[in-house]
Amino acid sequence: MRGRWVLAGTALAQALSPLAAGFDQGSGDDPVVVPPGPFFAVWGVVLLGCLAVAVRGLAPPRAAAPLFRAVRAPLTLAQTGFVLWLLAAADAPVLTVPLFAGMLLALAVALRAAVTAGDGGVGRRDAALVRGTLGAYAGWSAAAVWVNTATVLTDPxxxxxxxxxxxxxxxxxxxxxxxxxxxxxxxxxxxALLGVLVSTASAGASALAAAAAVGLVLVAAAALLARARSARQPARP
Incomplete structure (x- = not known):
């Protein structure tokens, strides 16, 4: 099962790449929709979570479990995409958009597999770690890919x-x-949307701030609906 080592290697590369390539957490030249710097701390949670998932998936009993097998390939692709995204940000920013979109697609596949697999033969704690990490990674990316697009446009x-x-x-x-x-x-x-709200409201961009606020309400409503639907479904083994 070489895949588990490839996953661990890309998780380590992903965690170390900001130290080598740098990590832009927003600057004064960015569009107003870019969240303030502290909001990018979510990347720390994501990178450490991915490392934890990779390490937990190295042990042979868990490595063979359906949950880890299902998420291994798409998460490896997403982690590889992250490293390439950081490299592109320095030398070819326009390439960050398709790279980020590809990461999001891979993460969507991984998260879908994780929630479908249930505990997946690894127990609730490991399943929660996998779903929580993938959820945070995919959720941030779902908003950030659009913000990233704004940063490569000329004076949007x-x-x-x-x-x-x-x-x-x-x-x-x-x-x-x-x-x-x-x-x-x-x-x-x-x-991510809260970060957009803070940034746009601070800049006096009322239309953008209002749109971000409406977005937060919609996401909260969707989360409540999704939880209600999930509670009505029988638990997977």
Whole structure:
């Protein structure tokens, strides 16, 4: 099962790559929809969570469990994409958009597999670790890919930023409904939208701030609906 070592290697590379390539947490030149720097602390949770998932999945009994087997390949792709995304941010920013979109797709596949597998033969704590990490990673990415797009555009206007923000809200809301009650997805996606709200409100961009606030309400409503649906479904073994 070489895949478990590849997953661990890409998780380690992902965790160390910000030290080598640098990590831009927003600057004064960024569009107003970019959250303030402290909101990017979510990456610390994601990177450490991915490392924990990889380490827990190394032991032979867990490595063979359906849950770890199901998420291994797409999570490996997402982690590889993260490293490439950081490298592209320095030298070819326009490439960060398709790379981020590819990461989000891989994470969506991984999260879907994780919530479908249930405990997946690994116990509730490990299953919660996997779903929580993937949910946070995918939820933040669902909003951040749209914000990332704004950063590669030349002086985007309010209408363009509203369109991108609408895309972020729609992606996070739909993703929340499809995540079957995974708390990590709406929490991280909502955190990103809260960052947009703080940034736009501080800049006096009232239309963008209002859109972000509406987005937060929609995501919260979607999370409650998803939890209610999940509670009515029989638990998977």
């Amino acid at each position: 206007g309010t209408a363009t930023l509203l369109a991108l923000l609408a895309g972020a809200v729609l992606t996070v809301t739909v993703g929340t409904l499809l995540s079957r009650g995974s708390a990590g997805f709406p929490a991280a996606g909502g955190w």
